[in-house]
Amino acid sequence: MNEPSQIPANDATQATPSTNAAPAPGESRAVAFGIAGWLLPGLGHALQRMWGRALVVFFAVGLLVYAGASMRGNVFTRQGADAFDTLGYIADMGTGGFYLFARAIETKGADVSHADGDYGTRLLATAGVLNLLAALHAYEAARGHKA
Amino acid sequence: MTPVPPLELTHFQAFLLFAVVISVAFGFLGRRRPKDRVKYILWSLFLFLLVGIGVGWAMFPFSR
Numbered sequence: 033m034n035e036p037s038q039i040p041a042n043d044a045t046q047a048t049p050s051t052n053a054a055p056a057p058g059e060s061r062a063v064a065f066g067i068a069g070w071l072l073p074g075l076g077h078a079l080q081r082m083w084g085r086a087l088v089v090f091f092a093v094g095l096l097v098y099a100g101a102s103m104r105g106n107v108f109t110r111q112g113a114d115a116f117d118t119l120g121y122i123a124d125m126g127t128g129g130f131y132l133f134a135r136a137i138e139t140k141g142a143d144v145s146h147a148d149g150d151y152g153t154r155l156l157a158t159a160g161v162l163n164l165l166a167a168l169h170a171y172e173a174a175r176g177h178k179a
Numbered sequence: 180m181t182p183v184p185p186l187e188l189t190h191f192q193a194f195l196l197f198a199v200v201i202s203v204a205f206g207f208l209g210r211r212r213p214k215d216r217v218k219y220i221l222w223s224l225f226l227f228l229l230v231g232i233g234v235g236w237a238m239f240p241f242s243r
Contacts, residue, residue, distance in 0.1 A: 114201060165208070
């Protein structure tokens, strides 16, 4: 069997743009916006003066967390019994600072023996994943890749 | 913090809350112009409701 040719068809394909070697100037700023957006929903957009998106993310995540916790959904902790608990914890931690809010208002603990508690668990996880998506959007927007 | 009263929603109300909040968030994150946002929100909400109710009806024969 013949060895595949090692000779590139075009020398230009070997050329690496110099911009790929160094990190983009605003990269650390974009990461900071993403982390800020995770810690406080909407903050990543607010720092970029995207007020509409900031408000919508803040209230959407806040409403889902409030509804989920007051429906006595399961706010997962680090001491998970299995992989699903760990996944739930990761999803809940996606709400950033609102995770503490959920823990604070759910004073009676979770009750997933009723349908309401089960719905609440889903709403809490949805809030976390939505906030992670929004934080990623803030990061991309800071890099100039906004929708 | 004072304990909040428990929130009791039917399955449809919880589903509607989810669909509305997610549609609005997706609309604002995914589109820039207000007209495009409204169109996206309405279309997304319609699809959420259509698929949710459709799947609910599809599962009905196996529910008992």
